[in-house]
Amino acid sequence: MALEFRLPNGSLQHMTMINTPMFFAAMPRTFLDKMLALKPDPATGKPDPETFKAFEASHPDTRGQAKFLADNNPPVSYANSAYFGIHTFKFINKDNKVTLVRWRFVPQDGEKSLTDSELTSMPRDFLEQAMIKRTRQGPVRWDMWLTIGEPGDPENDPTILWPKNRKELKVGTLTISSAMNQGGAGCENINYDPLVMADGIAATNDPVLLFRSPSYGVSASKRLQGK
Numbered sequence: 001m002a003l004e005f006r007l008p009n010g011s012l013q014h015m016t017m018i019n020t021p022m023f024f025a026a027m028p029r030t031f032l033d034k035m036l037a038l039k040p041d042p043a044t045g046k047p048d049p050e051t052f053k054a055f056e057a058s059h060p061d062t063r064g065q066a067k068f069l070a071d072n073n074p075p076v077s078y079a080n081s082a083y084f085g086i087h088t089f090k091f092i093n094k095d096n097k098v099t100l101v102r103w104r105f106v107p108q109d110g111e112k113s114l115t116d117s118e119l120t121s122m123p124r125d126f127l128e129q130a131m132i133k134r135t136r137q138g139p140v141r142w143d144m145w146l147t148i149g150e151p152g153d154p155e156n157d158p159t160i161l162w163p164k165n166r167k168e169l170k171v172g173t174l175t176i177s178s179a180m181n182q183g184g185a186g187c188e189n190i191n192y193d194p195l196v197m198a199d200g201i202a203a204t205n206d207p208v209l210l211f212r213s214p215s216y217g218v219s220a221s222k223r224l225q226g227k
Contacts, residue, residue: 001083001105002192003174013198016212017083017105019075020068023158026061028211033059061159073113077130079140080112087194087209088155090202100149100204102162105142105174109134128181135179144172156206191220 005013025031037055038047056062075081085103092098114122134140148167154160182188195203195213203209 001078002187002190004190004192004196005198007198011198012196013201014192014194014196015085015103016192016194017085017103019081019083020065021084021086021104022064022068022161023086023208024062024065025059025208026157026159027207028215030059030061031208034062061157064159064161073116073119075127076112076114076118077109077134078127079109079131079134080107082106082111083142086158087206088149088153088158088204089197090204092200092202100153100155102147102149104145104147106145108141108143108173132179132181135176140176142174143170144174145169146171155204158206158208189224191216193217 001015001017003015005015007013024034033055037052040046041048056066083105088100088102090098091101131140146169147162148169149155149162150166153162153166193213193216194209197203
């Protein structure tokens with residue numbers, strides 16, 4: 001899920017999220033190494049299983065997300081998925097007090113996963129059509145929750161979850177009243193750079209978060225050029 005908040009003073013706030021509570025890379029290099037490990041073998045047209053096993057063995061930061069994906073099938077609809085801001089951000093008040101936060105959006109429709117049989121039988125791009133169909137029945141809503149960090153909580157590693165006993169606050173509700181096919185939609189021209197932040201919000205030194213901004217710039221440029 002990617003959001004762009006257009007604030008009254010003309011500034012923007014971006015949020016970019018995924019549907020797992022953690023990322024698979026603590027450093028940008030892990031992301032690149034995974035893409036290389038998944039490169040299709042010219043002889044088979046598929047990734048080499050042994051190459052990918054070697055990647056997993058040499059990159060322990062991938063294990064948390066890999067286990068989550070193994071234990072949880074994809075959602076039946078975007079409307080039934082939670083979305084996680086996997087990075088830590090700093091909320092800074094007028095007195096320059098810093099509070100570490102992570103955010104997530106929880107569906108009011110409830111989280112629902114595909115069965116194993118559905119996982120192998122659903123058509124390509126079914127999630128997009130399921131979302132369009134759902135909005136025709138009425139608005140889709142997610143509650144936004146903030147998790148408040150405590151001293152010592154990791155702030156620069158998106159592969160590590162915070163303890164479950166951290167204070168949480170429900171701070172708002174996201175409502176989507178209609179949806180359309182992505183092709184030609186207004187969102188295609190937006191670069192959802194997670195480092196586009198409003199006053200009072202700042203990035204941590206998370207190397208993956210800091211790397212996303214330049215990499216998003218490159219990918220957005222290529223997308224707009226049709227590459």
